[in-house]
Amino acid sequence: MNLPSPAIVAVRGAQRLPRLPLLLLCAAYVLPGLFGRDPWRNADLSTFGFIASIAQGHATWWEPAIAGIPATEGPLPYWLGALAVKALPFLEPALAARLPFAAILVGVLMLVWYSSFHLACTRAAQPVAFAFGGEAHSIDYARALADGALLALIASLGLLQLGHETTPEMLQLGAVSLYLYALAAAPFRPLKARWAALLSLPTLAASGAPAVALGLALVGAVLCRRSSFQEVRTLAGWCLAAGLLAAASAWGFNAWAWRVRAEADWELGLSMLSLVGWFCWPTWPLALWTLWRWRIHWQRRHILVPLSCALVSLITCALMGASDRALLLSLPVLAPLAAFALPTLQRGLAAAMDWFSVFFFSAAALFFWVYYCSMQTGWPATPLANMRQLANGFEPSFNAFTLVLAVLATLAWLALVRWRTARHQAALWKSLVLPASGVALNWLLAMSLTLAPLDYARSDRPLIERLRSHVPRDINCLSAPNHALPTLAALEFQGGWRVDGRQALQASPCQYALLHGPIKEMPDGWTQIAQVRRPTERAYGFAVLKRQ
Numbered sequence: 001m002n003l004p005s006p007a008i009v010a011v012r013g014a015q016r017l018p019r020l021p022l023l024l025l026c027a028a029y030v031l032p033g034l035f036g037r038d039p040w041r042n043a044d045l046s047t048f049g050f051i052a053s054i055a056q057g058h059a060t061w062w063e064p065a066i067a068g069i070p071a072t073e074g075p076l077p078y079w080l081g082a083l084a085v086k087a088l089p090f091l092e093p094a095l096a097a098r099l100p101f102a103a104i105l106v107g108v109l110m111l112v113w114y115s116s117f118h119l120a121c122t123r124a125a126q127p128v129a130f131a132f133g134g135e136a137h138s139i140d141y142a143r144a145l146a147d148g149a150l151l152a153l154i155a156s157l158g159l160l161q162l163g164h165e166t167t168p169e170m171l172q173l174g175a176v177s178l179y180l181y182a183l184a185a186a187p188f189r190p191l192k193a194r195w196a197a198l199l200s201l202p203t204l205a206a207s208g209a210p211a212v213a214l215g216l217a218l219v220g221a222v223l224c225r226r227s228s229f230q231e232v233r234t235l236a237g238w239c240l241a242a243g244l245l246a247a248a249s250a251w252g253f254n255a256w257a258w259r260v261r262a263e264a265d266w267e268l269g270l271s272m273l274s275l276v277g278w279f280c281w282p283t284w285p286l287a288l289w290t291l292w293r294w295r296i297h298w299q300r301r302h303i304l305v306p307l308s309c310a311l312v313s314l315i316t317c318a319l320m321g322a323s324d325r326a327l328l329l330s331l332p333v334l335a336p337l338a339a340f341a342l343p344t345l346q347r348g349l350a351a352a353m354d355w356f357s358v359f360f361f362s363a364a365a366l367f368f369w370v371y372y373c374s375m376q377t378g379w380p381a382t383p384l385a386n387m388r389q390l391a392n393g394f395e396p397s398f399n400a401f402t403l404v405l406a407v408l409a410t411l412a413w414l415a416l417v418r419w420r421t422a423r424h425q426a427a428l429w430k431s432l433v434l435p436a437s438g439v440a441l442n443w444l445l446a447m448s449l450t451l452a453p454l455d456y457a458r459s460d461r462p463l464i465e466r467l468r469s470h471v472p473r474d475i476n477c478l479s480a481p482n483h484a485l486p487t488l489a490a491l492e493f494q495g496g497w498r499v500d501g502r503q504a505l506q507a508s509p510c511q512y513a514l515l516h517g518p519i520k521e522m523p524d525g526w527t528q529i530a531q532v533r534r535p536t537e538r539a540y541g542f543a544v545l546k547r548q
Contacts, residue, residue, distance in 0.1 A: 006293045007127035007343035009144075012426040014136030017147040026109055028409060029154050029440040032447035033164045034102050038459035038494070039094050041486045043325075044165045045460065049489025051081035051097045051166075058492070067480065067488040067501030073208030074255035077168040093493075101166045104174040108163075108332055109150060111177035115184040116149035116336040117142045122187065124300040127343060144428040149339035151432035152286065155439050156331045158279035158324065164443075168208045169325045175204035176216070176309070177332040182235070183220055183305045184336075190231040194238045201242040202249040208257075210250030212329065215312045217243025223305060232301075261321045271322035276314075279327055282353065282435050286338035286345075293344040302340065309333040342428045350431040358417055361438025365410060365445055372406075372449040391457045392535045402448035409448075413441045456535065460490035463534045463542075467495060470530040470544045471512050479503070479510035487516075505545075513545040 039048040049066040053059035054075075064071045064078045071078065081097035088096040119125060120142035129135050136144075153159065162169060182196035197220070204213040217239050224236035250256050276284055287310075294303050313330035320326045374383035375396035388394060416437055420430070446454065456462060471478060478497040480488060481504055491514070492499045500508050505515075505523055513526065518540045522528065526545040533541030 005128050009127040009136040009141055009343050010134055011136055013428050014140035014144045015427050016143045017429055025440055028444050030102060030105055032444045034098060036451060037455040038461050040458040041460060043167045045486040045489050047166050048094055048097055049493055050078045052093060052493040054078055054082035055085035066485050067492055067499040069501050072257055073168050074206040074253035076206040077171045098166050101170045104170050105163055107174055108177045111181045112153050112332050112335050113146045113150045115181045116339050117146040118184040118188055119302040119336055120145040122302050124297055125302040145339045148342045148429040148432055149335045151429055151436040152283050152338040153335040155432060155435035156283055157281050158328060159331050160439060160443055162328050169328055171207040172204055172209045173328060175200045176329045179216055180309060180333050186232040186235045187229040193235055197238050197242045201246040205246035205250040205255060206253045208255055210246060210255050212316050213246035214243050219308045219312055223308060260319045272318055275322050275324060279324055280334060283334040283338040286341040287334050289341040290337050306333040306337040345431060353431050354420060354434050357434035357438050361442055364442045368445040368449050387453055390536060391453055394453055394456045406445055406448045409441055409444045461494060464490055464495045466532045475511045477510040479505055479508035479513040481505055483516060511547050515543045519543050
């Protein structure tokens with residue numbers, strides 16, 4: 001039974017986004033933050049520590065470790081970074097390790113575009129045919145929707161920071177995007193879909209998410225068996241085979257781990273609502289609008305495929321106690337779902353999105369420019385004073401290249417706002433141009449105008465430089481029990497010390513030790529020689545001990 005489509009699109013509405021501006025937008029989103037900074041604390045720094053342990057020969061390829069503490073996830077993401085470090089010895093190791101993960105982000109953007117294109121090419125997703133012609137051509141309509149899905153993914157706030165980190169979750173994100181492509185392209189590219197399914201799920205399991213891989217395998221097999229396309233029904237067996245390979249790879253890489261830490265209560269529900277509210281903006285309201293306007297088509301593959309995959313990620317996020325890194329895997333499947341809202345979006349709602357984007361992102365850009373003027377000229381004085389108070393010891397410097405880049409990006413934003421608000425645009429993707437461009441603009445400004453203070457505050461290099469005046473480089477080892485993995489990684493691979501993070505202080509043979517927090521009772525045989533803090537810390541910091 002052919003149900004009426006809610007999409008009414010004329011030829012003018014299916015115009016594609018010009019390729020040069022789209023490529024420049026993607027470059028402005030991917031490249032900032034790739035150069036000119038150290039690995040930042042938490043997951044970014046700890047992942048680099050595992051990568052460096054392999055590349056520098058401190059640990060085996062099969063068991064990456066920081067200060068003797070092995071990794072709990074599969075080693076596949078660390079292998080990618082270590083291979084890049086070894087293949088590019090002329091680059092700084094942190095930059096070389098970051099390059100393959102930036103390439104994964106580029107691959108995610110491409111896979112989301114092609115997945116949305118193939119989903120929009122199905123007959124149920126096509127717009128209504130006009131009585132006297134003039135409706136959008138199917139291929140043009142699919143390209144316009146794919147452009148909208150790509151813009152929706154770039155506009156997602158949750159992808160902004162996590163998508164530019166060097167973490168195993170980036171490889172998981174690429175694997176989920178590849179699996180979405182397998183399900184979406186199955187009616188049109190059956191051979192590519194099979195290989196994509198076989199590659200994606202084992203990669204997902206080997207990078208630390210085996211349970212998600214098995215869930216997606218079962219969901220994909222059920223969806224394929226229910227399809228009316230013979231090529232898609234054949235893919236069901238390949239999905240199950242990919243699930244078996246995923247289970248085998250997780251067992252081989254020792255990637256199975258119990259990460260469920262949530263109980264169903266009202267606090268978890270509030271945490272989930274709060275996290276989804278900002279993390280998945282603006283894709284979640286558009287996805288809900290899609291489910292409402294296409295409600296009689298929800299069993300069609302262009303709705304059911306991304307919806308089912310998104311539910312797997314949302315359930316995983318809830319089971320892990322509202323984990324933002326688990327919710328990250330929902331963004332590439334929510335973007336196509338949000339794109340199908342564009343043909344049915346009402347003009348008032350589209351205008352509200354545009355004006356919100358204009359005011360919000362323009363105010364955020366003004367914030368970065370005010371801070372930059374304060375750093376370079378001293379006026380206004382308050383931002384620079386606050387920055388020096390938060391990051392003790394920071395001194396601003398001038399970089400002409402970053403200034404020119406930020407000026408060009410700001411002028412492009414002003415021109416885009418004028419283009420969008422000057423007249424009515426008919427293209428489907430028009431409502432997502434300002435949100436995506438605003439996110440890219442502010443990320444570029446943050447990683448150019450304020451990169452120096454951000455790197456000073458979030459890197460552990462200032463801490464290492466302060467420790468070097470108290471801890472010689474030629475000691476046998478540095479004992480650092482009960483420290484977080486990012487701190488151990490900074491000590492081992494930025495400080496150059498051999499760090500013992502597993503043994504207790506009394507059992508360690510090291511000459512020097514580093515303890516966190518105030519020492520209530522000095523251990524026997526040790527004496528405190530210094531107290532060191534990070535520039536952003538106001539607490540006690542670290543105590544440097546020396547064996548008597």
